[in-house]
Amino acid sequence: MSSGHRIRPLARILRSATFRLTLIYAGLFVVSACVLFATVFVIATAAMQNDMQEVLRTEALQLAEIDRRYGLLGLAEQVTRRMSYRTRGPIYYLVQAPTQQVVVGNLPGMPPVEGVVDFVHDRDSGEPNDARAKLTGFGLTLPDGTFVLVAQDASRLIDMQHAIVRAFIWAGGLTLLLAIGGGVLLGGNFVRRIDTIGRTSRAIMEGDLSARIPVRGNNDEIDQLVIGLNAMLDRIQQLLDGLRQVSSDIAHDLRTPLGRLRQKLEDAREHASTTAEYHAATEAALAEADSLLEIFSALLRIAQIEAGAQKSAFTDVNLSDLMRSIAEAYEPSAEDSRHKLEVDVAPGVTMTGDRQLLAQLFSNLVENALTHTPDGSTVRLALYPKANGFEAEVADNGPGIPAEEREKVFDRFYRLDRSRTTRGSGLGLALVKAIATLHGITLKLEDHHPGLAVLLTR
Numbered sequence: 001m002s003s004g005h006r007i008r009p010l011a012r013i014l015r016s017a018t019f020r021l022t023l024i025y026a027g028l029f030v031v032s033a034c035v036l037f038a039t040v041f042v043i044a045t046a047a048m049q050n051d052m053q054e055v056l057r058t059e060a061l062q063l064a065e066i067d068r069r070y071g072l073l074g075l076a077e078q079v080t081r082r083m084s085y086r087t088r089g090p091i092y093y094l095v096q097a098p099t100q101q102v103v104v105g106n107l108p109g110m111p112p113v114e115g116v117v118d119f120v121h122d123r124d125s126g127e128p129n130d131a132r133a134k135l136t137g138f139g140l141t142l143p144d145g146t147f148v149l150v151a152q153d154a155s156r157l158i159d160m161q162h163a164i165v166r167a168f169i170w171a172g173g174l175t176l177l178l179a180i181g182g183g184v185l186l187g188g189n190f191v192r193r194i195d196t197i198g199r200t201s202r203a204i205m206e207g208d209l210s211a212r213i214p215v216r217g218n219n220d221e222i223d224q225l226v227i228g229l230n231a232m233l234d235r236i237q238q239l240l241d242g243l244r245q246v247s248s249d250i251a252h253d254l255r256t257p258l259g260r261l262r263q264k265l266e267d268a269r270e271h272a273s274t275t276a277e278y279h280a281a282t283e284a285a286l287a288e289a290d291s292l293l294e295i296f297s298a299l300l301r302i303a304q305i306e307a308g309a310q311k312s313a314f315t316d317v318n319l320s321d322l323m324r325s326i327a328e329a330y331e332p333s334a335e336d337s338r339h340k341l342e343v344d345v346a347p348g349v350t351m352t353g354d355r356q357l358l359a360q361l362f363s364n365l366v367e368n369a370l371t372h373t374p375d376g377s378t379v380r381l382a383l384y385p386k387a388n389g390f391e392a393e394v395a396d397n398g399p400g401i402p403a404e405e406r407e408k409v410f411d412r413f414y415r416l417d418r419s420r421t422t423r424g425s426g427l428g429l430a431l432v433k434a435i436a437t438l439h440g441i442t443l444k445l446e447d448h449h450p451g452l453a454v455l456l457t458r
Contacts (some may be wrong), residue, residue, distance in 0.1 A: 022186055026179030030172055044164060047127040047138070048157050053116050058139035059091070059150040067142050072097075075146075076104040085254040091152050092121065092135060098145030105149075112147040113139040116156070134158070193222055197229070209237045261288040305357065305434040317358060319349045320383060321389065326362050326445045328379050330370065338375040341366075349390045349458065353439045364428045365394040366452055373398030373451070385456070395453035406445040 067075040074093075079093045083106055094105035102109045107121065121135050137151030189229040196213060203211040212233060213226045268281030327343040334341040362381070373396045382393040401409060410433040436443045436456065444455040 022179055022183030026176060026183070029175060033168070033172060033175070037164070037359040041161065041164050045157065045161060048160060051272075052095050052136055052152055052154070052157065053138065055346070056116075056136070056150045056152060060138045060140045060148055063095075063150070064142055064149050066138055067144075067146065067148070072103065072144075072146060075148075079104050085212075091150065092137070094147070094149040094151075096149075098147075100147075107149060107151065110139050110149070113149075114141060115139065117149075119151075121151075166374060190222075195225070196296060204233065209240065257288055257292055259293070261285055264288065305431070305438050314352050314354055317351055317353050317355045319351055319358070319392075320345050322355065322359060323362055323381060323383050323392070326359060326366060330363075330366050334370060334379065337370060339370055339373070340376075340378040342378060342380040344380070346384050347381055349385050351390065351439070357435045358439070360431050362392075362394065364432050368428055369394060369396040369398070369452075377451075389458040392456040393453055394456075395448045395451060397451040399448060400447060400452040403447070409445075410443070 015339070063075060066078050070078075073075065077093060079095055082091070083093055083431050092105070092107045094107040094109070095103040096105075096112070097103055100109055100111075112117075115138065116438055117139055119135055119137065121133050134154045135151040136154045136157075137149050138148045141147050141148065156175055193216075200211050200213045212230045215223055215226050215230070217223070262324075264281055264284045268278060268285070272278045272281050323345045324343065327341060329343070331341055364380065366381060369377075377398045380393065380395045384391050410429050433443060435441075439458070441456050441458045444457070446453045446455060
Protein backbone atom coordinates (compact mmCIF):
# COMPACT_ATOMS: atom_id res chain seq x y z
CA MET A 1 0.00 0.00 0.00
CA SER A 2 2.71 2.49 0.98
CA SER A 3 4.80 1.47 -2.04
CA GLY A 4 1.86 2.26 -4.33
CA HIS A 5 1.50 5.68 -2.70
CA ARG A 6 5.20 6.36 -3.35
CA ILE A 7 4.96 5.25 -6.99
CA ARG A 8 1.90 7.33 -7.76
CA PRO A 9 3.46 10.76 -6.95
CA LEU A 10 6.60 9.73 -8.85
CA ALA A 11 4.47 8.84 -11.89
CA ARG A 12 2.78 12.25 -11.66
CA ILE A 13 6.17 13.96 -11.51
CA LEU A 14 7.41 12.03 -14.55
CA ARG A 15 4.25 13.07 -16.43
CA SER A 16 4.52 16.71 -15.37
CA ALA A 17 5.17 19.45 -17.92
CA THR A 18 8.25 20.62 -15.99
CA PHE A 19 9.86 17.18 -16.15
CA ARG A 20 9.13 16.86 -19.87
CA LEU A 21 10.50 20.34 -20.48
CA THR A 22 13.65 19.47 -18.53
CA LEU A 23 14.15 16.33 -20.62
CA ILE A 24 13.69 18.35 -23.81
CA TYR A 25 16.33 20.81 -22.68
CA ALA A 26 18.60 17.91 -21.68
CA GLY A 27 18.12 16.36 -25.13
CA LEU A 28 18.97 19.67 -26.81
CA PHE A 29 22.04 19.95 -24.58
CA VAL A 30 23.17 16.44 -25.52
CA VAL A 31 22.73 17.23 -29.22
CA SER A 32 24.74 20.43 -28.86
CA ALA A 33 27.36 18.51 -26.84
CA CYS A 34 27.60 15.95 -29.65
CA VAL A 35 28.24 18.73 -32.14
CA LEU A 36 30.83 20.21 -29.81
CA PHE A 37 32.44 16.78 -29.31
CA ALA A 38 32.67 16.19 -33.06
CA THR A 39 34.23 19.62 -33.52
CA VAL A 40 36.76 19.11 -30.71
CA PHE A 41 37.54 15.59 -31.90
CA VAL A 42 38.25 16.69 -35.47
CA ILE A 43 40.24 19.79 -34.50
CA ALA A 44 42.30 18.00 -31.80
CA THR A 45 43.05 15.06 -34.10
CA ALA A 46 44.07 17.36 -36.95
CA ALA A 47 46.26 19.45 -34.62
CA MET A 48 48.07 16.41 -33.21
CA GLN A 49 48.53 14.92 -36.67
CA ASN A 50 50.01 18.19 -37.93
CA ASP A 51 52.31 18.39 -34.92
CA MET A 52 53.52 14.81 -35.44
CA GLN A 53 54.05 15.35 -39.17
CA GLU A 54 56.00 18.54 -38.51
CA VAL A 55 58.26 16.75 -36.03
CA LEU A 56 58.93 13.93 -38.52
CA ARG A 57 59.55 16.38 -41.37
CA THR A 58 62.03 18.34 -39.24
CA GLU A 59 63.80 15.11 -38.27
CA ALA A 60 64.04 14.00 -41.91
CA LEU A 61 65.43 17.36 -43.02
CA GLN A 62 68.05 17.22 -40.25
CA LEU A 63 69.18 13.80 -41.50
CA ALA A 64 69.36 15.14 -45.04
CA GLU A 65 71.62 17.95 -43.83
CA ILE A 66 73.84 15.45 -42.02
CA ASP A 67 74.12 13.41 -45.21
CA ARG A 68 75.10 16.51 -47.17
CA ARG A 69 77.84 17.35 -44.67
CA TYR A 70 79.21 13.97 -43.60
CA GLY A 71 78.05 11.59 -46.29
CA LEU A 72 76.30 8.27 -46.02
CA LEU A 73 78.66 6.97 -43.32
CA GLY A 74 78.00 9.96 -41.09
CA LEU A 75 74.25 9.63 -41.70
CA ALA A 76 74.26 5.94 -40.73
CA GLU A 77 76.22 6.73 -37.58
CA GLN A 78 73.82 9.49 -36.60
CA VAL A 79 70.74 7.30 -37.18
CA THR A 80 72.24 4.50 -35.08
CA ARG A 81 72.89 6.95 -32.27
CA ARG A 82 69.37 8.32 -32.40
CA MET A 83 67.79 4.88 -32.33
CA SER A 84 69.76 4.14 -29.17
CA TYR A 85 68.78 7.34 -27.38
CA ARG A 86 65.09 7.97 -27.90
CA THR A 87 63.81 11.12 -26.30
CA ARG A 88 60.37 11.44 -27.91
CA GLY A 89 59.06 7.89 -27.57
CA PRO A 90 59.54 5.11 -30.13
CA ILE A 91 60.83 6.66 -33.39
CA TYR A 92 61.53 4.47 -36.39
CA TYR A 93 64.21 5.13 -38.99
CA LEU A 94 65.07 3.75 -42.37
CA VAL A 95 68.13 4.65 -44.47
CA GLN A 96 67.94 2.82 -47.77
CA ALA A 97 70.51 2.84 -50.57
CA PRO A 98 69.47 3.63 -54.17
CA THR A 99 69.52 -0.14 -54.74
CA GLN A 100 66.76 -0.43 -52.06
CA GLN A 101 69.22 -2.17 -49.74
CA VAL A 102 68.72 -1.20 -46.10
CA VAL A 103 71.79 0.64 -44.81
CA VAL A 104 70.58 1.20 -41.25
CA GLY A 105 67.28 1.45 -39.39
CA ASN A 106 64.63 -0.47 -37.51
CA LEU A 107 62.14 -0.59 -40.40
CA PRO A 108 62.10 -3.04 -43.30
CA GLY A 109 62.93 -1.84 -46.81
CA MET A 110 60.15 -0.35 -48.92
CA PRO A 111 59.66 1.55 -52.16
CA PRO A 112 60.69 5.21 -51.70
CA VAL A 113 57.86 7.70 -50.98
CA GLU A 114 57.89 11.45 -50.67
CA GLY A 115 56.27 13.29 -47.80
CA VAL A 116 53.79 11.91 -45.24
CA VAL A 117 52.84 8.24 -45.34
CA ASP A 118 50.78 6.01 -43.04
CA PHE A 119 51.57 2.30 -42.87
CA VAL A 120 51.41 -0.71 -40.58
CA HIS A 121 54.55 -2.19 -39.03
CA ASP A 122 55.07 -5.56 -37.40
CA ARG A 123 56.94 -4.81 -34.21
CA ASP A 124 59.92 -6.85 -33.16
CA SER A 125 59.37 -9.36 -30.41
CA GLY A 126 61.63 -7.32 -28.13
CA GLU A 127 59.50 -4.23 -28.39
CA PRO A 128 56.74 -3.63 -25.89
CA ASN A 129 53.16 -4.41 -26.86
CA ASP A 130 54.22 -6.99 -29.42
CA ALA A 131 51.67 -6.42 -32.16
CA ARG A 132 51.09 -4.67 -35.41
CA ALA A 133 51.54 -0.93 -35.00
CA LYS A 134 50.12 1.88 -37.08
CA LEU A 135 52.89 4.29 -37.98
CA THR A 136 53.00 7.73 -39.52
CA GLY A 137 56.17 8.57 -41.40
CA PHE A 138 57.84 11.22 -43.52
CA GLY A 139 59.89 10.07 -46.51
CA LEU A 140 62.64 11.99 -48.31
CA THR A 141 64.85 11.01 -51.26
CA LEU A 142 68.32 12.56 -51.08
CA PRO A 143 70.20 13.94 -54.14
CA ASP A 144 72.37 10.81 -54.39
CA GLY A 145 69.29 8.57 -54.49
CA THR A 146 69.43 7.51 -50.84
CA PHE A 147 65.96 7.14 -49.29
CA VAL A 148 65.43 8.35 -45.69
CA LEU A 149 62.24 7.61 -43.73
CA VAL A 150 61.42 8.81 -40.20
CA ALA A 151 58.28 7.35 -38.58
CA GLN A 152 56.51 7.46 -35.23
CA ASP A 153 53.91 5.28 -33.55
CA ALA A 154 50.43 6.81 -33.99
CA SER A 155 49.16 5.21 -30.78
CA ARG A 156 49.41 8.53 -28.92
CA LEU A 157 46.93 10.00 -31.36
CA ILE A 158 44.62 7.01 -30.94
CA ASP A 159 44.94 7.25 -27.14
CA MET A 160 44.02 10.91 -27.28
CA GLN A 161 40.97 10.13 -29.41
CA HIS A 162 39.91 7.42 -26.97
CA ALA A 163 40.36 9.88 -24.07
CA ILE A 164 38.12 12.45 -25.79
CA VAL A 165 35.44 9.81 -26.40
CA ARG A 166 35.60 8.60 -22.78
CA ALA A 167 35.37 12.17 -21.48
CA PHE A 168 32.33 12.81 -23.65
CA ILE A 169 30.63 9.60 -22.54
CA TRP A 170 31.20 10.41 -18.86
CA ALA A 171 30.16 14.04 -19.26
CA GLY A 172 27.08 13.11 -21.32
CA GLY A 173 26.03 10.41 -18.88
CA LEU A 174 26.50 12.73 -15.89
CA THR A 175 24.55 15.47 -17.68
CA LEU A 176 21.64 13.11 -18.33
CA LEU A 177 21.63 11.94 -14.71
CA LEU A 178 21.68 15.52 -13.45
CA ALA A 179 18.94 16.45 -15.92
CA ILE A 180 16.72 13.57 -14.80
CA GLY A 181 17.39 14.35 -11.14
CA GLY A 182 16.74 18.06 -11.69
CA GLY A 183 13.61 17.22 -13.65
CA VAL A 184 12.32 15.08 -10.78
CA LEU A 185 13.02 17.88 -8.26
CA LEU A 186 11.52 20.62 -10.43
CA GLY A 187 8.60 18.39 -11.40
CA GLY A 188 7.94 17.59 -7.73
CA ASN A 189 7.94 21.30 -6.87
CA PHE A 190 5.62 22.03 -9.80
CA VAL A 191 3.24 19.21 -8.85
CA ARG A 192 3.13 20.41 -5.22
CA ARG A 193 2.21 23.92 -6.32
CA ILE A 194 -0.47 22.60 -8.67
CA ASP A 195 -1.81 20.43 -5.82
CA THR A 196 -2.05 23.56 -3.67
CA ILE A 197 -4.10 25.27 -6.37
CA GLY A 198 -6.27 22.14 -6.67
CA ARG A 199 -6.88 21.98 -2.90
CA THR A 200 -7.86 25.65 -2.82
CA SER A 201 -10.21 25.14 -5.78
CA ARG A 202 -11.89 22.19 -4.03
CA ALA A 203 -12.26 24.21 -0.84
CA ILE A 204 -13.95 27.01 -2.79
CA MET A 205 -16.25 24.52 -4.54
CA GLU A 206 -17.20 23.13 -1.13
CA GLY A 207 -18.31 26.60 -0.01
CA ASP A 208 -15.24 28.22 1.55
CA LEU A 209 -15.18 31.37 -0.59
CA SER A 210 -12.47 32.92 1.61
CA ALA A 211 -9.88 30.27 0.63
CA ARG A 212 -6.95 31.68 -1.34
CA ILE A 213 -3.89 30.16 -3.01
CA PRO A 214 -0.68 30.91 -1.04
CA VAL A 215 1.91 33.08 -2.82
CA ARG A 216 5.55 32.03 -2.35
CA GLY A 217 6.92 35.50 -2.94
CA ASN A 218 9.60 34.60 -5.51
CA ASN A 219 7.63 36.51 -8.20
CA ASP A 220 7.95 33.76 -10.81
CA GLU A 221 5.37 32.90 -13.48
CA ILE A 222 3.33 30.69 -11.15
CA ASP A 223 3.31 33.42 -8.49
CA GLN A 224 2.03 35.88 -11.10
CA LEU A 225 -0.66 33.37 -12.08
CA VAL A 226 -1.60 32.81 -8.42
CA ILE A 227 -1.83 36.57 -7.79
CA GLY A 228 -4.15 36.90 -10.78
CA LEU A 229 -6.28 33.95 -9.64
CA ASN A 230 -6.55 35.34 -6.10
CA ALA A 231 -7.57 38.74 -7.48
CA MET A 232 -10.22 37.00 -9.59
CA LEU A 233 -11.46 35.08 -6.53
CA ASP A 234 -11.61 38.31 -4.52
CA ARG A 235 -13.72 39.88 -7.24
CA ILE A 236 -15.99 36.83 -7.45
CA GLN A 237 -16.44 36.88 -3.68
CA GLN A 238 -17.29 40.60 -3.80
CA LEU A 239 -19.90 39.98 -6.49
CA LEU A 240 -21.39 37.03 -4.59
CA ASP A 241 -21.43 39.03 -1.36
CA GLY A 242 -23.16 41.84 -3.24
CA LEU A 243 -25.66 39.38 -4.67
CA ARG A 244 -26.40 38.00 -1.21
CA GLN A 245 -26.68 41.53 0.13
CA VAL A 246 -29.07 42.52 -2.66
CA SER A 247 -31.18 39.42 -2.02
CA SER A 248 -31.30 40.22 1.68
CA ASP A 249 -32.05 43.89 1.04
CA ILE A 250 -34.83 43.03 -1.38
CA ALA A 251 -36.32 40.59 1.12
CA HIS A 252 -36.33 43.21 3.90
CA ASP A 253 -36.66 46.63 2.24
CA LEU A 254 -39.17 45.74 -0.46
CA ARG A 255 -41.50 44.05 2.00
CA THR A 256 -42.85 47.42 3.13
CA PRO A 257 -43.80 48.84 -0.32
CA LEU A 258 -45.20 45.47 -1.37
CA GLY A 259 -47.21 45.38 1.84
CA ARG A 260 -48.52 48.90 1.16
CA LEU A 261 -49.47 47.89 -2.35
CA ARG A 262 -51.36 44.85 -1.09
CA GLN A 263 -53.07 46.92 1.62
CA LYS A 264 -54.27 49.51 -0.89
CA LEU A 265 -55.68 46.79 -3.12
CA GLU A 266 -57.39 45.11 -0.16
CA ASP A 267 -58.85 48.47 0.93
CA ALA A 268 -60.17 49.00 -2.55
CA ARG A 269 -61.75 45.55 -2.59
CA GLU A 270 -63.27 45.88 0.88
CA HIS A 271 -64.33 49.54 1.07
CA ALA A 272 -64.48 51.11 -2.40
CA SER A 273 -68.03 51.42 -3.53
CA THR A 274 -67.92 54.10 -6.21
CA THR A 275 -66.01 54.51 -9.44
CA ALA A 276 -64.07 57.45 -8.00
CA GLU A 277 -62.95 55.42 -4.99
CA TYR A 278 -61.86 52.55 -7.26
CA HIS A 279 -60.01 55.04 -9.48
CA ALA A 280 -58.19 56.57 -6.49
CA ALA A 281 -57.21 53.12 -5.18
CA THR A 282 -55.99 52.12 -8.62
CA GLU A 283 -53.88 55.30 -8.95
CA ALA A 284 -52.34 54.71 -5.52
CA ALA A 285 -51.54 51.08 -6.42
CA LEU A 286 -49.98 52.18 -9.73
CA ALA A 287 -47.82 54.72 -7.89
CA GLU A 288 -46.56 52.01 -5.54
CA ALA A 289 -45.92 49.67 -8.52
CA ASP A 290 -43.98 52.42 -10.34
CA SER A 291 -41.87 52.95 -7.22
CA LEU A 292 -41.12 49.22 -7.09
CA LEU A 293 -40.20 49.19 -10.79
CA GLU A 294 -37.82 52.13 -10.24
CA ILE A 295 -36.15 50.24 -7.40
CA PHE A 296 -35.69 47.09 -9.48
CA SER A 297 -34.40 49.17 -12.41
CA ALA A 298 -31.85 50.85 -10.14
CA LEU A 299 -30.75 47.48 -8.73
CA LEU A 300 -30.32 46.07 -12.24
CA ARG A 301 -28.34 49.16 -13.29
CA ILE A 302 -26.04 48.86 -10.27
CA ALA A 303 -25.47 45.15 -11.00
CA GLN A 304 -24.59 45.89 -14.64
CA ILE A 305 -22.18 48.66 -13.65
CA GLU A 306 -20.46 46.54 -10.98
CA ALA A 307 -20.01 43.76 -13.56
CA GLY A 308 -18.09 46.21 -15.76
CA ALA A 309 -20.40 45.77 -18.74
CA GLN A 310 -20.48 49.54 -19.41
CA LYS A 311 -16.76 49.85 -20.19
CA SER A 312 -17.41 49.12 -23.86
CA ALA A 313 -19.08 52.56 -24.11
CA PHE A 314 -16.09 54.50 -22.74
CA THR A 315 -15.08 57.58 -24.75
CA ASP A 316 -13.30 60.88 -24.08
CA VAL A 317 -15.59 63.02 -21.90
CA ASN A 318 -15.24 66.76 -21.29
CA LEU A 319 -15.99 66.69 -17.57
CA SER A 320 -16.03 70.49 -17.29
CA ASP A 321 -18.84 70.85 -19.85
CA LEU A 322 -20.72 67.92 -18.29
CA MET A 323 -20.70 69.42 -14.77
CA ARG A 324 -21.71 72.87 -16.04
CA SER A 325 -24.66 71.33 -17.91
CA ILE A 326 -25.73 69.48 -14.73
CA ALA A 327 -25.55 72.72 -12.76
CA GLU A 328 -27.72 74.46 -15.37
CA ALA A 329 -30.24 71.59 -15.30
CA TYR A 330 -30.64 71.75 -11.50
CA GLU A 331 -30.61 75.53 -11.18
CA PRO A 332 -34.40 75.89 -11.55
CA SER A 333 -35.00 73.13 -8.98
CA ALA A 334 -32.59 74.83 -6.58
CA GLU A 335 -34.39 78.15 -6.99
CA ASP A 336 -37.76 76.49 -6.38
CA SER A 337 -36.53 75.06 -3.06
CA ARG A 338 -34.77 78.36 -2.22
CA HIS A 339 -31.30 76.71 -2.38
CA LYS A 340 -28.23 78.52 -3.58
CA LEU A 341 -26.24 76.58 -6.20
CA GLU A 342 -22.59 77.66 -6.48
CA VAL A 343 -20.52 76.47 -9.45
CA ASP A 344 -16.70 76.58 -9.62
CA VAL A 345 -15.71 74.39 -12.57
CA ALA A 346 -12.29 74.75 -14.20
CA PRO A 347 -12.34 74.50 -18.00
CA GLY A 348 -10.73 71.78 -20.11
CA VAL A 349 -10.86 68.87 -17.60
CA THR A 350 -11.35 65.61 -19.51
CA MET A 351 -11.35 61.89 -18.76
CA THR A 352 -12.16 58.57 -20.41
CA GLY A 353 -15.51 57.15 -19.36
CA ASP A 354 -19.23 56.74 -20.02
CA ARG A 355 -20.79 60.22 -20.31
CA GLN A 356 -24.28 59.03 -19.35
CA LEU A 357 -23.04 57.25 -16.21
CA LEU A 358 -20.88 60.21 -15.14
CA ALA A 359 -23.89 62.49 -15.59
CA GLN A 360 -25.90 60.08 -13.40
CA LEU A 361 -23.16 60.18 -10.73
CA PHE A 362 -23.04 63.98 -10.37
CA SER A 363 -26.81 64.32 -10.79
CA ASN A 364 -27.41 61.92 -7.89
CA LEU A 365 -24.97 63.83 -5.67
CA VAL A 366 -26.51 67.23 -6.48
CA GLU A 367 -30.06 65.87 -6.06
CA ASN A 368 -29.16 64.29 -2.69
CA ALA A 369 -27.71 67.59 -1.52
CA LEU A 370 -30.84 69.51 -2.58
CA THR A 371 -33.20 66.91 -1.10
CA HIS A 372 -31.56 66.38 2.29
CA THR A 373 -30.67 69.98 3.18
CA PRO A 374 -33.15 72.57 4.46
CA ASP A 375 -34.43 75.46 2.35
CA GLY A 376 -31.92 78.27 2.04
CA SER A 377 -28.87 75.95 2.14
CA THR A 378 -25.97 76.33 -0.26
CA VAL A 379 -24.89 73.51 -2.57
CA ARG A 380 -21.46 73.85 -4.15
CA LEU A 381 -20.33 72.05 -7.32
CA ALA A 382 -16.58 72.33 -8.03
CA LEU A 383 -13.98 70.78 -10.35
CA TYR A 384 -10.19 71.32 -10.37
CA PRO A 385 -7.49 69.78 -12.56
CA LYS A 386 -4.66 67.83 -10.94
CA ALA A 387 -1.51 66.14 -12.23
CA ASN A 388 -2.75 63.24 -14.39
CA GLY A 389 -6.30 63.62 -13.07
CA PHE A 390 -8.82 65.86 -11.36
CA GLU A 391 -10.58 66.60 -8.07
CA ALA A 392 -14.31 67.24 -7.93
CA GLU A 393 -16.48 68.28 -4.99
CA VAL A 394 -20.19 68.35 -4.24
CA ALA A 395 -20.63 70.08 -0.87
CA ASP A 396 -23.43 71.62 1.17
CA ASN A 397 -23.87 73.42 4.49
CA GLY A 398 -26.75 71.26 5.70
CA PRO A 399 -26.90 68.86 8.68
CA GLY A 400 -24.24 66.51 7.21
CA ILE A 401 -23.77 62.83 7.97
CA PRO A 402 -22.35 61.46 11.26
CA ALA A 403 -18.79 60.12 10.81
CA GLU A 404 -19.76 56.59 11.91
CA GLU A 405 -22.42 56.36 9.17
CA ARG A 406 -20.49 57.82 6.21
CA GLU A 407 -19.39 54.46 4.82
CA LYS A 408 -22.79 52.87 5.37
CA VAL A 409 -24.65 55.37 3.18
CA PHE A 410 -23.11 53.74 0.08
CA ASP A 411 -24.83 50.42 0.93
CA ARG A 412 -28.00 49.51 -0.95
CA PHE A 413 -31.24 50.61 0.75
CA TYR A 414 -29.39 52.26 3.63
CA ARG A 415 -31.04 55.46 4.78
CA LEU A 416 -30.43 57.74 7.74
CA ASP A 417 -33.26 57.89 10.23
CA ARG A 418 -34.03 61.55 9.37
CA SER A 419 -34.16 60.66 5.66
CA ARG A 420 -36.84 58.03 5.94
CA THR A 421 -39.55 60.67 5.79
CA THR A 422 -38.30 61.91 2.40
CA ARG A 423 -38.91 60.32 -0.98
CA GLY A 424 -36.26 57.81 -2.06
CA SER A 425 -35.18 54.18 -2.01
CA GLY A 426 -31.67 54.37 -0.56
CA LEU A 427 -30.07 53.35 -3.86
CA GLY A 428 -28.80 56.72 -5.10
CA LEU A 429 -25.44 56.68 -3.35
CA ALA A 430 -25.00 52.95 -4.02
CA LEU A 431 -25.32 53.77 -7.73
CA VAL A 432 -22.82 56.65 -7.28
CA LYS A 433 -20.26 54.32 -5.73
CA ALA A 434 -20.72 51.69 -8.46
CA ILE A 435 -20.16 54.30 -11.19
CA ALA A 436 -17.14 55.76 -9.40
CA THR A 437 -15.56 52.32 -8.96
CA LEU A 438 -16.12 51.51 -12.64
CA HIS A 439 -14.27 54.72 -13.62
CA GLY A 440 -11.46 54.38 -11.06
CA ILE A 441 -12.69 57.42 -9.11
CA THR A 442 -12.06 57.55 -5.35
CA LEU A 443 -15.01 58.67 -3.22
CA LYS A 444 -14.55 60.30 0.18
CA LEU A 445 -17.06 61.91 2.55
CA GLU A 446 -15.76 64.75 4.73
CA ASP A 447 -17.15 67.24 7.21
CA HIS A 448 -17.76 70.62 5.53
CA HIS A 449 -18.18 72.58 8.80
CA PRO A 450 -21.13 72.60 8.62
CA GLY A 451 -22.53 70.14 6.15
CA LEU A 452 -21.09 67.39 4.03
CA ALA A 453 -18.49 67.41 1.28
CA VAL A 454 -18.27 64.55 -1.22
CA LEU A 455 -14.76 64.50 -2.72
CA LEU A 456 -14.08 62.65 -5.98
CA THR A 457 -10.45 62.22 -7.08
CA ARG A 458 -8.85 60.44 -9.98
